[in-house]
Amino acid sequence: MIATLTAPPRPADPPLPVLLPAVRRREHLNRPGRTAAIALSGTLTAVVEVDGHAQSEDALARRGLRIRQAWDESAHQLIAAAQTLHGTRFWTRPVQGGGLQIRTDAAPASAWLAHPHPFRLLNEHLSALLATPQPVYLLPDSHTLLAFPDLPSPPASSAGRESWLSPRPLVWQRGFPAESH
Structure with a gap:
């Protein structure tokens, strides 16, 4: 017709x-x-x-x-x-201290910490890559997200971190970024 x-x-x-x-x-x-x-x-x-x-x-x-x-x-x-076609895309590269730097295409990497659902997906993926149940995140700015199997040793000096997006290390806690001590 x-x-x-x-x-x-x-x-x-x-x-x-x-x-x-x-x-x-x-x-x-x-x-x-x-x-x-x-x-x-x-x-x-x-x-x-x-x-x-x-x-x-x-x-x-x-x-x-x-x-x-x-x-x-x-x-x-x-x-x-x-x-x-293969799932959710995260770009990672190794960083000093045994961690990974994370990048994504659609938004700054920090956006993945801004809501429990995407943060859970990211955290589960990085837990598997880093072979740890609880990655520790460092967030210097919105475009730079670093994940480590535990707190980097020696810990980065807190001097200068006051200007970071999150001056303290973060962990996933019930979907939200919680400060790790």
């Missing part, structure tokens, strides 16, 4: 912007009252970004989303963006 059109085809709706999770230090949030954020730990928060810009609750509401919905959707989009 052949169909004929009586009107020109309607252009496709523009794609919705991709929501991605991101990790921020609480004290570094721009206008803390305006940026939509969810606490991850005592010092870290999750925000939802569009094109690298943290969204306000008002901006999310204009999309018909509450912060929790946007956070969940951003995690879903992060995982979907990392899928290949």
Whole structure:
């Protein structure tokens, strides 16, 4: 059967912007009252970004989303963006001290710590690669995520780490990045 059109085809709706999770230090949030954020730990928060810009609750509401919905959707989009025919893609390379540096294609590596579901996937993968039940993470900045089988020895000097995204080592705890002592 052949169909004929009586009107020109309607252009496709523009794609919705991709929501991605991101990790921020609480004290570094721009206008803390305006940026939509969810606490991850005592010092870290999750925000939802569009094109690298943290969204306000008002901006999310204009999309018909509450912060929790946007956070969940951003995690879903992060995982979907990392899928290949072979599974979820993480790039790793060895670093001094027996650890790995992690990189992903769709977002800064730190985004994988911004929601329990992607963090669980990452943590399980790195646990297997590092042969440890509890990797220890160092997070100097949003693009640099390091994982070790245990705290690097000797521990990196805490001098200079005050400016890191997370000045203390992190571990996975019930889906969230918890400070390791």
